Amino acid sequence: MDLIFIYGPPACGKFTVANELCQLTGYKNFHNHLTYDIARTFYEWWENEKFIEMLRFLRLSVFEKLLEQEYKGIVFTYCYDSQWDNPFVEKVLKLFEQYNWSVKFVNLYCDMNTLKQRVIWKSRKKYNKIQDIKTLEEYFQWWNPYDKIDYVENLSIDNTDLKPIDVVEEIMSSYKL
Helix, strand or coil: CCCEEEEEECCCCHHHHHHHHHHHCCCCCEECCCHHHHHHHHCCCCCCHHHHHHHHHHHHHHHHHHHHCCEEEEEEEEECHHHHHHHHHHHHHHHHHCCCCEHHHHHHHECHHHHHHHHCCCHHHHHHCCCHHHHHHHHHHHCCCCCCCCCEEEEEECCCCCCCCCCCCHHHHHHHC
16 A cells, blocks of 8 residues: 655645546545645644644644555645654654555656746635745745655656646556556
8 A cells, every 4th residue: 555645835736636646546635735724723834833733743643544444545745845844754654664555755846937827726725725926935935845855765756847647647657556
């Protein structure tokens, strides 16, 4: 069983790719806004430590419950920053290892001009995602979403000019899903 851990900056297409991947594999989509919105109810994202502590707790708790079930696989989307997120990633790796699941990392990214074009798409409103260029730029002032998890094997995909299905096919081919 697999955890496909898709990470990258806001508006790079993580959710869209995760949905396509889940449709083709039968995996379940645990996208980052399911827990992000709960944490944002209580903390602003710039209140780093409290916000991050809440996110980690929620996500790890959900993972623990999901691992008790029988799933073919899970796709998880995430905005990673090496300054804050390595402890979480390490806990995820340990937890999934205990259940004999493999964790496969996909670093999804695109250029800043493409992010600015995508961030204003109406489809982002449904999950209360960043929806304007100003907020996206503020996000980049606080976080480093182009960071790569450098201590795990990554499949890195620049999807600036790729369709979601092309990204999904590359993931499936590379990881033999």
